[in-house]
Amino acid sequence: MLARHRFSQVHRSNGCRSSYSISRAVPLVGLPLALAAMALPAHAEPMPMSDVEQQQPALPPILPLKERAALVDEMLEERLDTLMPAIMREAGIDMWLLMSREYFEEPVLATMLDAESFHARRRTILIFFDPGEGQPIERLTVSHYGLAGLFDPAWLPEEQPDQWQAVADIIESRDPAQIAINFSDSTRFGDGMTLSQYRAMTAALPAHLEERIVSGEGLSVRWLESRTTRELAIYPGIVRIAHAIIGEAFSRKVITPGVTTAEDVQWWYREKLASLGIAPWFHPSVGIQRQGADGMLSGDTIIEPGDLLWTDFGITYLRLNTDTQHLAYVLKPGETEAPEGLREGLRRTNRVGDILTASFHAGESGNAILARAREAALAEGLDPSIYSHPIGFHGHGAGTAIGFWDNQEADPRGEYPVLAGTTWSIEFTNYHEVPEWGGQRVDFRSEEDAWFDGETVRYLDGRQTELTLIPPE
Template structure:
């Protein structure tokens, strides 16, 4: 963590700052847990009331069982609760303007003080009856539940739990159940100011691991394989006490080879390397693709054709980020960005997505690698205070490789504040260079 970010994190925790360090570091687990719960409490105070009132929801009921967590409920568990316990029921109640939204748990176990217990099993052993009594006492007009045909993030209520809920409810309240994609997706996609103080740290850690992986500290040309680098990245993340949310990718692009080389292929001088890598920290995710080049004897940089290809990918990034506008759908942003890129003589392919609690996060997709046209998954409108993986490629010919065309793939994470897009850390504009060992 940079000095500034460590201070910000420690201030959120109410701790004093340790001496500054130049390299990204990871907070100890106890500090991570405390920061996680402070970020969560802030989210619950800010995001849920705003979304419920925006969507006209009086009550939001989330139900999950151990190991079958609703995607939304899973992000509302405190740092010491890894899973739902038995059956965990969370209830948000909006009593009206000027009053705070109630946070209740109709569950046998508490949740870190974030939700007020609302069930006494000794007085009412039946959990479903206790929930039905709570609902009747509050008399909500619209009760949101997480069911959705379109979004997996808003479809966390299983059939058995839906049946248990509806069987317990009086028909009057059963008729008031409403599925709402917007509430679940809104919770997951919205980033808070406090989160955005610490999210850049995750990208600094991610970039630092990539920089080391694509260096002569890890790669010996003529000896190291693509798989060696992938597993080094996994081991590096594990040694930091963190996790990856997908297995790292490492591909080799080589002059004269029409397809990318992978697995146990040995890395050679003159190869271009591509990696796709993402980690999880403080409940948030990164997703980054960058490029490296293995220098030949006498070279001090990648060939101009490769550098121009990376620059073309940067230009496609610019066409995309300049097309973000609140209220536009992902499909509209895709069309606008592609039009700008093609007008510049570029060959773009755009497949960007939200990021946050999930690597492929809740919200609107902006293209797919196998579909550059409009898609139903791209119909969600762009909202402010959301984080994005700016994922794409520019296809370009490399003169030094006899005109061979290569997809120059880039992916960097960014934040949209409602007006502009800013990268969470510096984006790649130069190759990582791997020097040959002599």
């Protein structure tokens, strides 16, 4: 377990301290999953996590927009009630300020808007204050508009027209030991404070309070990377939606060998999601590996029998993201299964996945986990490349990196610890020389979403262990 990890950067241009400590690495989830699931809508039954992935599963029910909004707000309320006190006390910070202007929302504040607030309004300022002695965290909004009753209004413009002075008065009256704002050299997720807002805020603050400003980067990462019981109850079902759509994409419903191009499948994904009222968080990828062809073919390349297809696909639903890479084989006439060399390639890729997930240790850095997994995989004669990342409110989420496709060595972005209570895209590849293709080196990419409870990595909706087969006709 992690004893202590410290961000030690100093923002030297203005003297603000940037010091955040994690004194313990424990899951920030306290209720059983079944309890969290009880309040879900009747036709959004929770789906248990599973290490076994269904081949081409049925599409789960998609919630109407009104029910989605209600669920988003309930999950946000749970986060504010349970997670916010935990991370502030874990960090030893008694006040945290977040602020954004309309259409320029910083990453953390954007996740705290209720489901009917698509953007900050004018200037939205949120203040969290811990009065100590186990009292509830105060949640204040110094803004013209409320946020679904989740924050207490703390500004009357008719009495104090200056919004910044209203903020300064709140701070001074509570006399916090530390005032966290979001600036960071190390993570984009904790760097939401703009220069103009910093200048306006500090101009209204007494000098002795300005000296107490510290970075909120650690709070930002912990807020974004931590999953709650309600989120975990619905996350497997969200991943199932993505798996079902991939299953349809890799079928004769969408692909006619000799006719359909890789680009056709990409745009089918986009149209399918639009029809469901679900957004992609990136444009889907579809690639083709073919005997005798170099690298990954794409674009207007026509899919033919004998091709190994790859897709990278991710959705955003109920504010949570998925990220999945699957493989399919287009059968040649007379074939009933893929060549053994291709099946062996996927088996070897799954072995790399086993090694990688077994290498997770709570409190260790992403770099340490990468090094251990690579050493073990190479010792078994595998040819891996590992580039896993957190996932949640963002597809490439807050937290540490475990490798990059273009850097398999230690990286500053992998120095932060892997912590319990976080969700991951277990993303990697293994290369294998396929005998049936004349020893051609083939890229067997894999990516599945998973949950790390501090001891074990569990897939949210299984992982691909068999190539999807597409009939030639």
